[in-house]
Amino acid sequence: MARPVIFDLGGVLIDWDPRHLYRKLFGDEAAMETFLAEICSPEWNQRQDEGRSFAAGVAELTARHPEHREMIEAYHARWPEMLAGALDDTVAILAELNARGQPLYALSNWSAETFPHARARFDFLGWFRGLVISGEEGIKKPSPAIFHLLFQRYSIDPAEAVFIDDSQANVTAARSIGLEALRFTSATTLREDLGRLEIL
Numbered sequence: 001m002a003r004p005v006i007f008d009l010g011g012v013l014i015d016w017d018p019r020h021l022y023r024k025l026f027g028d029e030a031a032m033e034t035f036l037a038e039i040c041s042p043e044w045n046q047r048q049d050e051g052r053s054f055a056a057g058v059a060e061l062t063a064r065h066p067e068h069r070e071m072i073e074a075y076h077a078r079w080p081e082m083l084a085g086a087l088d089d090t091v092a093i094l095a096e097l098n099a100r101g102q103p104l105y106a107l108s109n110w111s112a113e114t115f116p117h118a119r120a121r122f123d124f125l126g127w128f129r130g131l132v133i134s135g136e137e138g139i140k141k142p143s144p145a146i147f148h149l150l151f152q153r154y155s156i157d158p159a160e161a162v163f164i165d166d167s168q169a170n171v172t173a174a175r176s177i178g179l180e181a182l183r184f185t186s187a188t189t190l191r192e193d194l195g196r197l198e199i200l
Contacts, residue, residue, distance in 0.1 A: 002100075002101060002102050002103055003102070003103075003160050003161060003162055003197075003199060004102075004103040004104075004105060004154075004156050004157075004160060004161040004162070005097055005102055005103070005104055005105070005161070005162050005164070005194075005199065006105045006106070006107050006150065006156075006161055006162065006163045006164065006179075007094065007104065007105070007106050007107075007128075007164050008106075008107065008108055008141075008164060008165040008166060008167070008170065008184070009106055009108040009110065009118070010108065010109075010110065011166040011167075011184070012087065012090055012164060012165065012166055012184045013086065013087055013090050013091055013094060013122075013124070014083065014085075014086060014087065014118060014122065015083070015084040015085055015086070015087055016082055016083055016084075017082060017084065018036055018040065018045075018075065018082050019032065019036070020081060020082050020083070020084050021074065021075075021078055021079075021081040021082045022035065022036065022071075022074075024081070025071060025074060035068070035071060039061060039065055039068055039071075039072065040061065040071070040072060040075050044057060044061065045057075045075075046109070046140065048111040048113070048114075048135060049109040049110060049111055049134045049135055049140050050134060050135065050138060050139065050140050051112065051134075051135050051136075051137070051138040053113065054075075054076040054111065054113055054114075055076075057076075058072055058073055058075070058076055076113075076114075079114050079117065080114075080117045083117065083118065083121065086122055086124070087187070089186075089187030089188075090184075090187045090190065091124055092187070093187060093190060093191055093194070093200070094124055094127065095124070095127075096200060097194075097199070097200070098124075098127045102199065103129055104127055104128050104129060105128055105129060105130050105131070105132075105150065105154060105156065106125070106128045106130075106131040106132070107131075107132050107141065107146065107147070107150050107163070108131070108132075108133055108134065109134045109135075109140045109141050110133050110134060110135055111135040112133060112135035112136045113135070115133050115135065115136075129154065130150070130153060130154040132146060132149060132150045132153065134146060137149060141165070141167070141169075141170040141173065142167075142169045142170045142172070142173030142174075143173070144173060144176070144177050147173070147174060147177055147179070148177070158177060158178045158179050159178055161179055161180065162179070162180045162181075162182065162194075162197060162199065163179045163180065163181045163182070164181075164182045164184050164190065165181070165182075165183070165184060166183070166184040166185070168183060171183045180197070182194075
């Protein structure tokens with residue numbers, strides 16, 4: 001039986017980065033990095049990945065930082081500009097697995113409000129037999145609960161599956177519940193890892 005392969009999306013198959021937008025809005029790289037570290041921070045964005053609405057997230061920040069209202073509002077209003085495109089070398093691996101009939105799944109921390117932009121743009125998302133999106137479920141990686149939700153919904157045996165993610169915290173969590181987990185660093189390394197596992 002072919003082993004199920006579970007992919008993260010952002011940073012593995014899709015080049016998502018708020019810097020793609022904010023480099024257009026800031027004339028100064030250091031000021032941009034400060035804004036993305038201290039105001040529209042990863043921790044703030046993760047609340048949307050857990051299911052909070054962008055309206056609530058933006059309202060919270062603009063109340064605390066009214067001087068940055070336009071920059072904060074752009075995070076949602078111009079969110080599609082944060083998607084630079086597909087990571088083609090990794091998508092090529094996904095295409096090979098799909099052509100071989102490998103069972104493919106996606107498990108991603110992503111806002112339910114913005115994921116439709118990705119779904120409309122990237123045809124390869126249709127190759128997955130199932131997708132679990134954190135913002136739609138109200139839980140996110142690295143919580144074991146979201147992994148178990150995927151297993152139960154799609155009848156996946158974690159002992160047979162392989163999980164791919166660029167976050168070490170998510171890889172560690174996956175290993176703790178019995179998954180073979182690969183830390184994604186490059187398509188070249190992923191191809192080697194999948195070859196070692198005799199999947200490619």
